[in-house]
Structures are given as structure tokens and as C-alpha cells.
Amino acid sequence: MNTGLLLPNSFPFVMSTSLNAWSDALSDLYLLGLPLGLVIIAAIPLVFIALYALTYGVYGERKISAFMQDRLGPMEVGKWGILQTLADILKLLQKEDIVNKSADKFLFVIGPGVLFVGSFLAFAVLPFGPAFIGADLNVGLFYAIGIVALEVVGILAAGWGSNNKWALYGAIRSVAQIVSYEIPAAIAILCGAMMAGTLSMQQFNLLQEGPYGFVHFYLFQNPIAWLPFIIYFIASLAETNRAPFDIPEAESELVAGYFTEYTGMKFAVIFLAEYGSMFMVSAIISIVFLGGWNSPLPNIGSVALNDWTSGPVWGAFWIIMKGFFFIFIQMWLRWTLPRLRVDQLMHLCWKVLTPFAFVAFVLVAVWEIYVK
Amino acid sequence: MQELGTSEHSSLRVTPQGKDRVLIEKDLSSEEMVLNMGPQHPSTHGVLRLECKTDGEVVIEAEPYLGYLHRCFEKYAEKVDYPAVVPFVDRMDYLASMNNDLAYCITVEKLLDIEIPRRVEFIRVLVSELNRIASHLVAIGTYAIDLGAFTPFLFCFRDREHILGLLEWASGARMLYNYILIGGVAEDLPEGFMERTREFVTYFRPKAVELQKLLTENEIFVKRTKGVGMMPADVAINYGWSGPMLRGSGVDWDLRKIDGYSVYPELDFKVCLPDGKLSDIGDSLSRHLVRAMEMEESLSIIEQCLDMMPREDGFNPRAAIPKRIRPKAGEVYGRAENPRGELGFYIQSDGKSTSPLRCKARSSCFVNLSAMKELSMGQLIPDLVAIIGSIDIVLGEVDR
Amino acid sequence: MSEYFRDIGNSVTTILTGMGITLRHFFNAVKRKGDAGIDDDNYFAQVDGLATLQYPKEAIPTPETGRYRLYCDISDCIGCKQCERACPIDCIIIETVKVTKDDLDVCGKTSGGQQKRFWVPVFDIDVAQCMTCGICVAVCPTECLYHTQVSDFSEFRRENMIYHFGNLSKLETEAKKKKAEEEKKAAPKPKPKPKPAPEVQPAEGG
Numbered sequence: 001m002n003t004g005l006l007l008p009n010s011f012p013f014v015m016s017t018s019l020n021a022w023s024d025a026l027s028d029l030y031l032l033g034l035p036l037g038l039v040i041i042a043a044i045p046l047v048f049i050a051l052y053a054l055t056y057g058v059y060g061e062r063k064i065s066a067f068m069q070d071r072l073g074p075m076e077v078g079k080w081g082i083l084q085t086l087a088d089i090l091k092l093l094q095k096e097d098i099v100n101k102s103a104d105k106f107l108f109v110i111g112p113g114v115l116f117v118g119s120f121l122a123f124a125v126l127p128f129g130p131a132f133i134g135a136d137l138n139v140g141l142f143y144a145i146g147i148v149a150l151e152v153v154g155i156l157a158a159g160w161g162s163n164n165k166w167a168l169y170g171a172i173r174s175v176a177q178i179v180s181y182e183i184p185a186a187i188a189i190l191c192g193a194m195m196a197g198t199l200s201m202q203q204f205n206l207l208q209e210g211p212y213g214f215v216h217f218y219l220f221q222n223p224i225a226w227l228p229f230i231i232y233f234i235a236s237l238a239e240t241n242r243a244p245f246d247i248p249e250a251e252s253e254l255v256a257g258y259f260t261e262y263t264g265m266k267f268a269v270i271f272l273a274e275y276g277s278m279f280m281v282s283a284i285i286s287i288v289f290l291g292g293w294n295s296p297l298p299n300i301g302s303v304a305l306n307d308w309t310s311g312p313v314w315g316a317f318w319i320i321m322k323g324f325f326f327i328f329i330q331m332w333l334r335w336t337l338p339r340l341r342v343d344q345l346m347h348l349c350w351k352v353l354t355p356f357a358f359v360a361f362v363l364v365a366v367w368e369i370y371v372k
Numbered sequence: 373m374q375e376l377g378t379s380e381h382s383s384l385r386v387t388p389q390g391k392d393r394v395l396i397e398k399d400l401s402s403e404e405m406v407l408n409m410g411p412q413h414p415s416t417h418g419v420l421r422l423e424c425k426t427d428g429e430v431v432i433e434a435e436p437y438l439g440y441l442h443r444c445f446e447k448y449a450e451k452v453d454y455p456a457v458v459p460f461v462d463r464m465d466y467l468a469s470m471n472n473d474l475a476y477c478i479t480v481e482k483l484l485d486i487e488i489p490r491r492v493e494f495i496r497v498l499v500s501e502l503n504r505i506a507s508h509l510v511a512i513g514t515y516a517i518d519l520g521a522f523t524p525f526l527f528c529f530r531d532r533e534h535i536l537g538l539l540e541w542a543s544g545a546r547m548l549y550n551y552i553l554i555g556g557v558a559e560d561l562p563e564g565f566m567e568r569t570r571e572f573v574t575y576f577r578p579k580a581v582e583l584q585k586l587l588t589e590n591e592i593f594v595k596r597t598k599g600v601g602m603m604p605a606d607v608a609i610n611y612g613w614s615g616p617m618l619r620g621s622g623v624d625w626d627l628r629k630i631d632g633y634s635v636y637p638e639l640d641f642k643v644c645l646p647d648g649k650l651s652d653i654g655d656s657l658s659r660h661l662v663r664a665m666e667m668e669e670s671l672s673i674i675e676q677c678l679d680m681m682p683r684e685d686g687f688n689p690r691a692a693i694p695k696r697i698r699p700k701a702g703e704v705y706g707r708a709e710n711p712r713g714e715l716g717f718y719i720q721s722d723g724k725s726t727s728p729l730r731c732k733a734r735s736s737c738f739v740n741l742s743a744m745k746e747l748s749m750g751q752l753i754p755d756l757v758a759i760i761g762s763i764d765i766v767l768g769e770v771d772r
Numbered sequence: 773m774s775e776y777f778r779d780i781g782n783s784v785t786t787i788l789t790g791m792g793i794t795l796r797h798f799f800n801a802v803k804r805k806g807d808a809g810i811d812d813d814n815y816f817a818q819v820d821g822l823a824t825l826q827y828p829k830e831a832i833p834t835p836e837t838g839r840y841r842l843y844c845d846i847s848d849c850i851g852c853k854q855c856e857r858a859c860p861i862d863c864i865i866i867e868t869v870k871v872t873k874d875d876l877d878v879c880g881k882t883s884g885g886q887q888k889r890f891w892v893p894v895f896d897i898d899v900a901q902c903m904t905c906g907i908c909v910a911v912c913p914t915e916c917l918y919h920t921q922v923s924d925f926s927e928f929r930r931e932n933m934i935y936h937f938g939n940l941s942k943l944e945t946e947a948k949k950k951k952a953e954e955e956k957k958a959a960p961k962p963k964p965k966p967k968p969a970p971e972v973q974p975a976e977g978g
Contacts, residue, residue, distance in 0.1 A: 458905070562811065575816050587790075591783040690910075
């Protein structure tokens, strides 16, 4: 790392090595017998990256949709409207928290909570870089897709507890949809797990590390990997209730679906949970198929792009960028496509995605066992 | 819909679509849920209220309730003078005010039996065809939004904005024009209007193609609308359908051809009918396609009008407007092809008064909506939304 | 089976086409529509790109023919009340007082040179009711009533939407009324007309 090119070389060097050392030192910090350093390491990604990113996910969605539709989008709060989301959160905080009289108060209140917790629990196993990971479980991937599916409970509680017919429709549709799409999604992810031979999220990243950047990613390691990749992407759209599978909250049919009756901060929490799981599935797909926090840039001779762009902070940068890329595609699809009908949704799941997922599973297995 | 149930609560329902949608509930006790859709609902296009009996997602019966936008047009027409009815006519189908005005004015002119200057006729046809495009853009855009596609809606509104600008330039108002008057038009076209309209035509053609690629040809859109809300031609005729709705069922019926009012007989245009390649004839998609094709046809009519319009210096468009309108006793029914179908006015005059003794409007939306109950039977809720959207109602005209 | 694959193929191609269109618009977002009005010669040369205009700061200019807020140039009004009668929704209220002979000069003429024969102490237009149909403008004989291009005139209080155009104060009105009464009394007996014209009626009937 000490050949020529001092300036571009030294900066990532500082970022990578010293940060690693810094985080190692921090993890040993105990205060009053509590592992304060570890808490900080786990909390930095969650609080400062995830929430910040999500807030700006909302802003991004508004701007992206606006630009695709020849509009300007938010422009008033701050330069280019960048403070719009904060203003919205402030507004929602001030709103009256209405629980309608005939609602099942317990379910109505815990619904958004379960949703939020479900979507953010998964961040615990999300490696934001070599140094930032809440918990490196050996079944991290399994845990993540399992915990994201916990949202169903929240949605059902919210929809049923609202005591509103539209909300009930939304909740029932959502449950049917998410439970069905778990199957192709899980099989597609299984293909990834088969390639890696592990379920640990951090292991996935480490296995896809290499000097040639993107070449080591599983998407490019296996000629069939694109199939589970696409299947998981489509299924993840359905799992997060994004268009064209947004039938649980289809605004032109069900008014607002399962959150019709929600106001104020409860609504904001549901909203954040949606963006949270959007980021989560994007992160999962980038970890399994696109190398997670590994830099996609290859080392070309002495131009060691990959080495320069690796390290804890770079790792967080790459995984967030990859997540944002998929979020962008999700938004792009949302602002292009009409919505599917319930039966077509099920047709797509059971008659198209699931068979193709099985085919992909077999092909990947054959490749992994006999060819590789 | 057939019911093959064994007991009160268990039934096997086969919808008109046949084998694809079968709902079996044998031993479960179940009952129908009444779902009130509207008057405040995003996709009832205003204040339509549907009382749906639903069995899960399947709508067994949908009963439309009207009257939330009733503004006593017919009574008002009896109260004010003949020319002063025009602003109220504007407010019936507020998306196609020019066409409404045209229908009303040709009716009164029929009653008065007066001659209209040729240039005025061309101006009238020009502005009503522009307004037809604007109206169809709203119809297509809101249909897209009903089916969950937001972007085409805004593209449609962006293009409609230019038409509204043109019409504002000509008439002074953006939506409720009061431009076509009995015996003439309010103002001559402003200088440069014709060139700008030509530019609009060249601007809009590629946009229409883009819209077609983005929305009409989209597989999801096709899947959502094809075969939904099937209406055979004979049933459509029996329900009194008109306009794109009837043409969507494959009936060659266009009042511009059949009545040949104004200067339409001189213009070369074809009646748009679905060819059955992309859609099943009579379904929601056919109706959407007819609207999309009619926009193209209207563009060509506009170009012809611009070419054929006689130029006169110092032309007074109000020259033929009668000073006092007091028709002789009698009655008349006049009609015109509106973007939503046949808009007719039945006017009775007692020969003494300067206001109609009776003015009855035959509203196309109202008549088209009457088939709602038949169309909605056994459909899914998303299909119900698709059907309402394809009927393209404007509640201002339904309730008047 | 072939239909199954054709469907998948169709879906993929049409979805990609649609995504291409939206992406083109996304990248076209660097351009913005100008704020030229439709009567500008280059109107269609500047409509590409983002179509939004940020309203209070930028606005689509109203064309000269724009028909918005109703305005009365009261100095030209002859108090014929034709507009009041023509208005389909009765949003114009006019009260007039006959001008006595000695006041004719004071009252003056319209810009068209027509002698005004009525004081117009009350000429109220409720612009909140007005539907800008333009019928009153068409009947006005002196063209003193017209729609202006001002389209944004919202108010916080509804009373402020009633525009008063009358050009006499209350005191003046009382005085003029008294004067007119006196003149009427002093005047020679009404001419042998079958029915005396109502005091505010101009020569031409409705």
C-alpha cells in the first residue's frame, strides 16, 4: 500500500486501518461493567445511518417520483426541500393521536409497534462493514428473513384492530401476499446460501471479498445466479408491499389499506417501518448476491481501486449505496407500473416465481456440486 | 352469476368470467359484508357512492347512489334566460365544457332556426375537439391512477395544461368557458391561436405515443383491464349507452357521423372502434383504447379545421347572435357527441317567455352509469374500480 | 405453455419499455419548463422538462383575454342596471338615484360622451359568487364593466369579497335622493303616459 500515489492512497489507509483499530479499542470499553463500546458500535449504524438514511429515503422517493413525473417535488423547506421529511415528522408528532372508538385498542396500539420492531430487529444482524455489526449470528440470514416476516403480525393487528372494513381488506390481502411470497423469496435466498455454504451475514461478505471487486460477487460467480437474484428482488417487492404489489395499501381501491385509521406518530411509525424493510431487503439482496460491504471496484495493476475503497467506513458506504441502488429500482418500478390484482398476484407467486425458484435452486445446486 | 349453494350460507359461485374465479365455502358459516364505497373514496371520481355487497373480495352487487352533486340545473334553466343557461351547462360535464355548450347551443339554434356563420362553426368544432382531447386525457389519466399507475396521470395532466392554456387564450377561462353562445361564439380566435394549435398538435403526437407505450401496452395494465366489465353490444344498446362506451362494445355509432351537425360532414374522420387484437371487444380495455384512438382522430380533425377555416377580416363572431331570444312555442331535442357520449337537451318553449318552459338534459354519464349494477356483479373489488374508471363518469353531469 | 412464456416475455418487455420512459424523464429533470404564456410565440419551445411552476413565486401568465375578477369603471357607468338583470346568479347589486337637471353637469359624461342620468351610490359585486361567465360584460352598453386578468384575490373574510364600486358617500346619497324627490314634486305633472316609467328604468327595456 505504499507504492506511489500518496494522496489517494493515504486517505483510505487512514480510514480503514485506524478505524479498525479504533473500533477494536472501543469494543473493549466497559463502563460500570457494561459493554458501552459495543453498544456504541452497534448503535452508530442503527441510529445515525439507518434512521438518517430512511428519512432521506422518504425524501428520495418524493424527489425521484417527482422527476419521473416532470414535477419538482418538495422545494420549500430548506434548499431543494431537503428538510421536508424532518418537517413532516415534526408535523406528525404534533398531530392528535386518534384511536377510534370502536377499535380494538390493544391491537390498534401494538400494531405499528410490532411493525416497527419487526422491521428494525433485522438491522441487528446487518453488517454495515467489517467493524459495524450488531450481532454476527451464525444463522443471521435466516434470522433476517424470519424477522422481516414478523411484520405480518403487525399488519394484521393494525388492520383488524382498526375495525374498519378497508383496513381489514388491506390486512387480509397483506397477510396472504407476504406469506405466499416468503416461499419464492426463501428459495431464492437459499440459492445464495448454497453458494456461500453459510447463513452468517458477515461470512457472506467475507466470502465475496477479493482483489477484483465485483468479479467475486456471487451474482457473477455463478451463471445461474441472476435467476434467484431477480426472483428474490421481485418477491422482496411483494414482501415490503411495494408497487406493483402494493395491493394491501392500494390507495385507489382500499383508501389506505391497513393503516387507514392511523394518524400522527403511529402513522409515521408505520411509514418508517415500510422504508426500514425496504432498506432491509435491499441490504439482504446486496449482501447475498452483490458482496455487501465489499467494494465493487477491481484492482487494475498498480491502480488498487479495490484496496483504496475498502475499510470500515467504506464498507458502510458501499452497503448503503447498494441498498440505495435497490431502493431506487423499487421506486423506479413503483412510479412506472400499475398495480396487480389479487388473483394475478397469487398467479405470479405460485405459478411463475415459485416454479422458477425451484428450477434455479436445482440449477445452482448442480453448478455448485458438479461444475465448480 | 350462478348460485349452486346447498344451504343459506354456503354456496359455490361461478362468476361470468368462468372457471378462473370460483369461490367455494362449504361448511363455514359466512355472510355478506356491506361495503360502502364513496362518496369520499379516491376512485369513485367525485361523489359517487356505491353500496357493495361483498363476499370476501367478490362484489355480489353494487348499487350506485347519486345526488351528492345535484345542483338543480333543470330548474335553474327554467329561471334564467336562454343565453344565461350556457354557464350552467358548462358546469355539467366540467371536463368538457365546450362540448356541453355546443350541444346546448345547437339545440336552441334548432329551436330558433337561425343560420350560423361558417367560421363560427369551424371555431366551435376546433375548440370542442381540443376539449375532447383534454377530457380524454383526464379520463385516461384517472383510469391509470385507478389501476395504480401514477405517472401517466401526471403526464396526461401536463399535456392537458397546454389545451387549457389554449382555451383560456381563446375564451378567457380555463375550465368553464361560456365561449360558445347561441348563434355564435363569444370572441374571435386571438391572433396566433391557429399557429399555436398547430404547434400543439405536433407537440402532442409523440406524447400520445409515449403514453401508449407507458400505459396502454403495459402488460399489467392489459391484464388488469382485458375481459373486465364485459358489455355485449346488444346489452349496451339496451342500456342506452353512447359515446366511447358504446363504441367500445363494437357498435359503430358516432353522432358526429350520424347527425352530422355543425361542419362535421365536411371533415374526414373515422369512427374509432376496437379491433379486438389487444382487447376483447366490450371490455374495459376496449373502452380505454377507443378513447386513446379518439384523441388521435381529434388531432386530425383539429388539423383539418385549421386548414379549412375561412379567414375573414373584421369578423364579428357575435353577428348572428339574436338580440332577444324568445323562440316560438314548441319543443326540440338536440344532441351532440360529447367525450362521454350523447349529451342531449330537450327544450320546451311556451312562445312568451325568454327562458325555457322546460329544459331536460339527457346526460351521457348518467345513462352509462346505469349499467353499473350489471357490470359489477361477481367482480373483484379491484375490478370494480377498473370498471368505474372505464365508464369515465363525471359526477357533475350525472347529478347535474 | 407457450402462452405462459409469451406472457412472461410480454411482461418483461413492456415493463422495461415503461421503465425506459420514466428513466428518460428522470434524466430530463435537469430541464425546466419556462414561464412563458400560451400567447408567447415560443411557448412550445420551452415546455420540455419539469412542468411545475412554484406558484406564488412563478405563475403562468394570464393571457390578455383572461376573464377573471370583475371590475367596474364606475365613472363610465350610466346606471342602466342591465348587468344586474342579466346576471344569472344575481351577484351584482345596483342602486341608482336620478340626477336632477341642475346636477347633470356635475354628474358628467362617460368617456364615450354619453350623458349620465343616474347617480350610482351602490354598485356591489360579490366576487365570491361571481362565476366569471361574462354575460354582464356582453350587455354593458358603455363597456365600463369588464373582467380583469387578476385571478388570485382570496380574502380572509367573506365580506371583503363584496366589492363596492359606488361613487357616492352616504351623506351625498341622502342629499341627492332628497334633491331628486324635490324635483319630482316640483316637476310639472307627469306627461300623459299610461304608466309612469319606474324611476330607475332606462329608455330601453330588458
